[in-house]
Amino acid sequence: MNAQAAAPSHWQRLWQESWEARAPERHWLGLCAFAVSVGFLLIFGAQRSVEHLIEPRDLLPLALYLPSLVVVHLTLVTVRFRGDQLMVAVVALLSGLGILMHYRLGAFNADTLAEAARDYALYPVCMGVMVLTVLAGMRGRYRHLAAWPWLWALLSIGLLVVVVATGHRYRGAIYAAGLLTPSEFLKITVVCYLAAAIAARATALSAWRFGLLPPLRALLPLAAVWLLLCGLLLWQRDLGMFAILNLVLLLLLTLGTGRSGYLLFSAALAVGSTLLLLRFFSHGARRVEAWLNPFSDPTGASWQLLQGLSGMYSGGLWGRGFGAGNPEYIPIAASDFVYAVLGEELGFVGSLLVVVFFLVLFQRGFAIALRCRSSFARLLAAGLTAVLAVQSFLNLGGVTKLIPLTGITLPFISQGGSSLLASLIAVGLTLAISDGEPKRAAKSRPRRKKT
Amino acid sequence: MNPLATFNTLIASPAWPTLQLGLHGLFFLALLYLLKRLFDLRLVAAPAALPKSKSPLGAPLVLVILGLAFGAVLAYQASWQLMGMMRPNFIDFMQTYDRRQFNPAHRIQRGRIADWHGQVLAYSREAAGRVQRVYPYGAAFAHVVGYQDATFGATGLEGSANAYLNGSTPVDLRAWRDLGQQVLIQREPRGQDLVLTLDATLQRQAFAVLEGRAGAVVMLRPGDGAVRVLASAPAFDPNQIEASLFQPDDPQARLLNRALQGRYPPGSTFKLVVAAAALAAGATGPVQCDAEGYTTSARYPLIRDHDYYAARRRGTVWTGHGHLTLGRALAESCNVFFAKTGVQLGHRRFAQALQDFLFDQRIALHSSAYGSLMMLTGEAPRMTASDRYGLAQASIGQGRMLMTPAHLALITGAIANDGLAVRPRLVKKDQPEVLARMMPASDARRLQPMMRRVVTEGTARSINASGLAIAGKTGTAQNSDGPPHSWFVGYAPADRYDPKRTLAIAVLVEQGGYGSSVAAPLARDLLLQAQQLGLLP
Structure with missing residues (x-):
């Protein structure tokens, strides 16, 4: 026993406090680590064959996952982060499932360790970026994001221009060279722009004439940016992103102004533009045709969809077992169709559980948004969560044939570095918001001091 | 003792399939337990720095909308994943193009077709892991009974009674039990017999x-x-x-x-x-x-x-x-x-x-x-x-x-x-x-x-x-x-x-x-x- 232990310093006391406050997160992360480890055991068991013994190298993905959770947790404790703990745990679980799926689908299979380094580094780096985002934005520092809405607009358009200028056509849409998809980051920049712009002009935007006509003058700058953005997206034929961003615009306008009229107008606009799109974009019309009549061209346009569904049917209620399915029959199973592989190997029960975890995440995100007093924080949290929710819905709905395929990834689980990074940054920002509102905003509303 | 080598021998041992089944269950249980603990501790872990929500209806509304959207996805998914035999086109597709060895579609024991006093006109036989349809009287019933072929589809009564023959339109208690077992414990699918008026x-x-x-x-x-x-x-x-x-x-x-x-x-x-x-x-x-x-x-x-x-x-x-x-x-x-x-x-x-x-x-x-x-x-x-x-x-x-x-x-x-x-x-x-x-x-x-x-x-x-x-x-x-x-x-x-x-x-x-x-x-x-x-x- 030394003297320090008897009389803990101020910093030690604070650390102790924070360590105790974040006990649920620790507990949950432990359970995540356990579940993901069991998943790895299952995959090892299914992959073991005469020529393939399980080597230390096979443990590497797991060996990178577990410490990543420890580092995230310890960092959040050390900086006395007061924000949400549940989102951290759910994201850890979903991204853990993602690693399981990547490993199972052969992501870490490069011949040399150096070649595989990119795969190995991806997850720790992305989690690191999430924590850095939290660090940068917490204690209300995220309010600086609202300072220059125009910057976000320029950045979004710039991102798209870069993609259009350098990208090449791949699967009907333009993806940037190097398989890094900058348009993934649009989800963040556009939400930042919308949240900042709408929060700044909320009063003007909610001043409807006679309660019937939207304030056109206030909407003008927003509409200009939006037209440019949508034009570029359609030029790229990125219909999935087009759908996500428009739905988020609709939500944020309504939430930011409290005018449900925006909902009606945009719904009408959405129906109109969808019909127009289907008429003029063969790419989209083909997908709708493959969706409505999958059996008219089963070996062509509908092959991927039907193979995915066949896999799920083969999995049944309980699934074939992790690693025991045949995802090799589904084209590009690792990215867009990862959910079909999940359905095949974990069965309907497994996919139900995964969907429930997604719902918990989204519910928490929106709950955080609803608890924010400042308009910008509320819009930003709601917008980022909505992006993830809409993206998940479009992906799951597409794979299960509920809606036409839009060719977008499933957050956290699909393979694809840009998608994972963008999704984790979005979660990081939401977490930062959950840490509390800016001091300045707090001062302007002394009533809140009571709590 | 090297744990990795032990693990390698374990997964090669005959006990592994049972163990794997246990681990599969354990994985589900772990996820379920995590969900339960997320629910138990949700309030303790809620961000304390944020004020209470001003709109009491907001959170439930969000949950309802999310639940409806994703519930629709799951329900529709179940109609393929669990009730796929309701879709004859889908079964045909899988029997033709699906190479998954364990796909139940390859082993559906389709119901028999019989004339009015029980003479069998069509039945299914399993050979080399695939089911095959047999018509004992050949061409005599070719048009009315039709054929069911994974590549060429189904015609005649094989076509119009397709789902019934695949067992997806249960009419009595026994058929419901069969269907339930098929979905719950993934028993081999079995269809229902069809009795005709023909002689x-x-x-x-x-x-x-x-x-x-x-x-x-x-x-x-x-x-x-x-x-x-x-x-x-x-x-x-x-x-x-x-x-x-x-x-x-x-x-x-x-x-x-x-x-x-x-x-x-x-x-x-x-x-x-x-x-x-x-x-x-x-x-x-x-x-x-x-x-x-x-x-x-x-x-x-x-x-x-x-x-x-x-x-x-x-x-x-x-x-x-x-x-x-x-x-x-x-x-x-x-x-x-x-x-x-x-x-x-x-x-x-x-x-x-x-x-x-x-x-x-x-x-x-x-x-x-x-x-x-x-x-x-x-x-x-x-x-x-x-x-x-x-x-x-x-x-x-x-x-x-x-x-x-x-x-x-x-x-x-x-x-x-x-x-x-x-x-x-x-x-x-x-x-x-x-x-x-x-x-x-x-x-x-x-x-x-x-x-x-x-x-x-x-x-x-x-x-x-x-x-x-x-x-x-x-x-x-x-x-x-x-x-x-x-x-x-x-x-x-x-x-x-x-x-x-x-x-x-x-x-x-x-x-x-x-x-x-x-x-x-x-x-x-x-x-x-x-x-x-x-x-x-």
Whole structure:
């Protein structure tokens, strides 16, 4: 026993406090680590064959996952982060499932360790970026994001221009060279722009004439940016992103102004533009045709969809077992169709559980948004969560044939570095918001001091 | 001890499959437990730095919207993942293109198809990990039972009862239990058996006598529509479906179900319809029927009787029928009488008769949500009100008048059934259903003895059998392709009506020649066979 232990310093006391406050997160992360480890055991068991013994190298993905959770947790404790703990745990679980799926689908299979380094580094780096985002934005520092809405607009358009200028056509849409998809980051920049712009002009935007006509003058700058953005997206034929961003615009306008009229107008606009799109974009019309009549061209346009569904049917209620399915029959199973592989190997029960975890995440995100007093924080949290929710819905709905395929990834689980990074940054920002509102905003509303 | 080496031996050991199952369960349990703990500690871990939500309705609303959207995804997913056998197209796709060895679609024990007393007409057999459909009688049932092939799809009853045969439309407790076990413990899928109204012996005999010719036989019980024979030739072997069968220019048209879909000029068999219309209008003669024939205008060729041409071939002169009443005209199949009567009835009554007798329709013999087995009814030429010659031609079943064997069997059955047409049905448990009243019962009872007269003293007297009173009508239908089509339609017994033990029949032999010499003896043989089987008194 030394003297320090008897009389803990101020910093030690604070650390102790924070360590105790974040006990649920620790507990949950432990359970995540356990579940993901069991998943790895299952995959090892299914992959073991005469020529393939399980080597230390096979443990590497797991060996990178577990410490990543420890580092995230310890960092959040050390900086006395007061924000949400549940989102951290759910994201850890979903991204853990993602690693399981990547490993199972052969992501870490490069011949040399150096070649595989990119795969190995991806997850720790992305989690690191999430924590850095939290660090940068917490204690209300995220309010600086609202300072220059125009910057976000320029950045979004710039991102798209870069993609259009350098990208090449791949699967009907333009993806940037190097398989890094900058348009993934649009989800963040556009939400930042919308949240900042709408929060700044909320009063003007909610001043409807006679309660019937939207304030056109206030909407003008927003509409200009939006037209440019949508034009570029359609030029790229990125219909999935087009759908996500428009739905988020609709939500944020309504939430930011409290005018449900925006909902009606945009719904009408959405129906109109969808019909127009289907008429003029063969790419989209083909997908709708493959969706409505999958059996008219089963070996062509509908092959991927039907193979995915066949896999799920083969999995049944309980699934074939992790690693025991045949995802090799589904084209590009690792990215867009990862959910079909999940359905095949974990069965309907497994996919139900995964969907429930997604719902918990989204519910928490929106709950955080609803608890924010400042308009910008509320819009930003709601917008980022909505992006993830809409993206998940479009992906799951597409794979299960509920809606036409839009060719977008499933957050956290699909393979694809840009998608994972963008999704984790979005979660990081939401977490930062959950840490509390800016001091300045707090001062302007002394009533809140009571709590 | 090296843990990795231990693990490697463990997963190679025979205990691993059991252990793997346990780990699979443990994985689910771990996720469930995590969910429970997330719920337990959700409030403790909520961000304390944020104020309480101002809108109490916000969070529940969000949950409802999210739940609806993602619940829809899951429900729809279940309709494929758990209830995929409800989608015959999907099962076909998987049986053709899915290479997953363990896919249950490859091992569906499809239900058997049997005739009315249990003779099996189709069953599934498993060979080399794949199920295969077997049709013991080959081509004899090729059209009505159809085929089920993963590549070429399903036709006939295999198609219209597809989902039922795959076991996805449970009708009783046992089927529900089977379905539940299939979904819950992934037991091998098993379908339900389908019992038909067909009679395998009669059907095979009908197909055998058509062998080498093209034609169709339809035999049904008029009282409740139970179809006993539905044969069409030439056919194909449903055990060996091959791509060459589907060439659109197959001169034999082996895929065509002639009984239900083949449209032919009905010739004199159509006179039954005109006779019914004449009875309704009271136009029963007598009519002067000269040997020179009849036409509506000098510009058109004369419509003459068969006897005129027969006499001319013999080098003699026929003096004509003279005055004929309806009954005698039907027995002699007098073209002049029916051409004149048709013109006398006029377009309006003629069109009314076509409507009463269900022309221009598609009638389902069996239907489910996944498809129907349809019969076509006749197709009458469109005529302008001034086209009297067209009417005369149509009245003797020529011109552009076309009918299917099944339609003529339906009409003949309705006459035997005192004017009431019952929907032909192939599946035993389908309930009988009245389609239409084709003619008043009093008219039907007047027409019945006239049809009997056709066999006792008319054109079909060659088939008059002592043990069975057959009533009928022959037809010799001219067509542009060659020799005339040979028709016979009829029913038995004609001397007493017993709804349980009466059969109506329609026989068509494509370009077979005279109805009285080809189709009529075939029909008689089949009816006598049915009598031997106890289907007729």
